Ligand SMILES: [Zn+2]
């Protein structure tokens with residue numbers, strides 16, 4: 001009934017979602033965005049005189065060429081991501097996908113295919129959806145580029161957040177594989193995930209893609225810690 005009247009509520013506060021199920025202007029203002037210049041390693045703001053931010057400078061070689069992120073993973077950003085991931089609110093994929101597409105349009109990096117970090121089926125089964133697939137699919141549709149889930153998890157991995165930094169990469173070793181029958185050789189691939197924390201998950205997934213012969217990898221996340 002609301003739809004017939006042209007009213008689409010904002011998925012966060014229930015206010016008027018600008019007629020297209022988008023965030024309302026008030027909620028849109030509450031996201032904290034990153035100022036330019038942006039770091040090619042994580043998408044955050046460059047905070048020194050180097051080309052990368054201070055946390056990327058300390059990282060061993062990132063296997064990707066470029067990174068885009070949308071907003072800070074702080075109070076409001078975290079609230080929205082939590083609602084999307086754990087609150088059974090898959091409809092947040094549309095406004096978040098649109099936001100991601102707007103960020104990606106700002107750079108002129110090549111893209112042949114957008115894909116996302118997969119969940120192990122046991123976690124997928126519990127949650128009912130993979131939030132990164134949902135928003136990345138909508139982002140790809142906005143940009144007019146193909147989306148395909150080309151990676152799979154070979155085994156379940158303990159939650160990264162529960163592990164000390166050094167253990168994270170070890171925990172993920174060999175956790176991904178390219179799905180049988182996927183032809184991705186020579187492609188410029190963008191890899192989507194929800195939150196950029198240390199980049200360990202993206203690191204392992206990107207390396208799996210590179211081993212399979214893709215031309216290069218770039219990463220897209222909704223938020224950065
Ligand atoms: Zn709102």
Ligand SMILES: [Zn+2]
Pocket residue numbers: 039040041042043044052053054055056057
């Ligand atoms: Zn960075």
